[in-house]
Amino acid sequence: MALKNRFFIILSFLLALVLTFCSARDLIEVSGKEDACDETSMTAFTDYTPPRTRPPSPPPPFPLPCNPAPTQGTG
Numbered sequence: 001m002a003l004k005n006r007f008f009i010i011l012s013f014l015l016a017l018v019l020t021f022c023s024a025r026d027l028i029e030v031s032g033k034e035d036a037c038d039e040t041s042m043t044a045f046t047d048y049t050p051p052r053t054r055p056p057s058p059p060p061p062f063p064l065p066c067n068p069a070p071t072q073g074t075g
Helices: 002-032
Strands: none
16 A cells, blocks of 8 residues: 555656656746737736735734643633
């Protein structure tokens, strides 16, 4: 059973490695072309608007205890 798990781990690692190199090669091919950075190809970057972030929440109106003592049951 351990050999089977190890086989799948190695297989998935090799697959990830191949996919990484293939995508890196595609990026290199695209960047090596002429006019790769013209205005039409850069519209995806200029149309990006960052997501809105929520403002930080206000502190509670009462101080929170750092380490409250455990409560004992009245059994």
